[in-house]
Amino acid sequence: MYDVIIVGAGPAGLTAALYAGRTSRKILVLEAKAYGGQIIKANKIVNYPGILEISGFDFATHLYEQVKQLGVEIKYETVNRIDEDLTVHTTKSIYQAKSIIIATGSENKRLNLPRENELVGKGISYCATCDGSFFKGKTVAVLGEDKIALEDVLYLADIVKKVYWIPRNKSEKENQKLVEEIKLKDNVERIESQTITSLLGEDKLEEIELDQNQRIKVDGLFIAIGQSPKNEIFKNVIDMNEDGYIVSDDGVHTSHPKIYVAGDTRVKTLRQLTTAVSDGAIAATTAIKEMED
């Protein structure tokens, strides 16, 4: 029996472990892949208070080491289901908890087109700063209109031969400064289209089809249409909004009295490293306090 089981070892989950781990309680962190979550993809973190600059990998590793030093157990197992009575079923085992903190984060939203999964790494990418350098001198498209998409366009414009930018005809007014910067790039062409309807190519991506049957030849496609949570497996026990984010009135409690939430996976206005670690700290201290009450 564990006092607290934390699902997810990103910044929110590990911070929860850091706070809970400093008590005499028995804590388990369950992680499906690797610690660190999405922050490991960040080349540079420059907006974390008190740290001038650090790579996402270093940040995550320091946090992980901090948690390990407290003797918190971390297991690499995928959670398949949580029951009402706080039984946690994973790919390897079954655990019983007195309380659970869900910190499963979010992942890049997919287009859900046929062949999309198959072409990841063969032309399709969700991370321009990770994979952009493989497209030196080539032609790419960027789908999306939020801040990340605009930054991707600018980043890629300096590396590749040509960037087709597809802002899906949505307003990108909030980021007017970036839009102005894009306008100054000679190798960026803006394409008016609502979405991509088809991905074409034999062994790799060669062409994309847009609405109205317009086709563009590309070597790469960067999809930057936001994030989506991974909470399907919890919907039997807690409430979520229509996008699958966990609903929490006060930012910590879910609709189940002993299940708490932290980080990107909850309904919130700002998904950042600073807010994720804040959530983790609050969720852990609340869970421990309510165990003692």
Add this chain to the structure above:
Amino acid sequence: MEVKEIKEEEWESIIQQTGKVLVDCYAVWCGPCKMISPMIDELAKKTDTCKFYKLNVDEAEEIAMNYGINAIPTLLLFEDGELKKTSVGLISPDELEELIK
């Protein structure tokens, strides 16, 4: 077994070996690559049915291009010189074990 770094000129002789060969294509600036490499080290220690190597794609651009690698980490599994499986992105230790089965 140790995970050896491949030099571009050794490529052919390494992948043409009999049996299974896993190549971890990485770059020093790639966070997810740094996460997967200790997993591969662990697996290599306890596995004798597969040989493990890593390839820095920034130093072997031609190989990366020939294999159409345009995202990292990419894991290439060869068997008797033939490319059998390709895995792109960060995977779990379990998925990694599954890959070399």
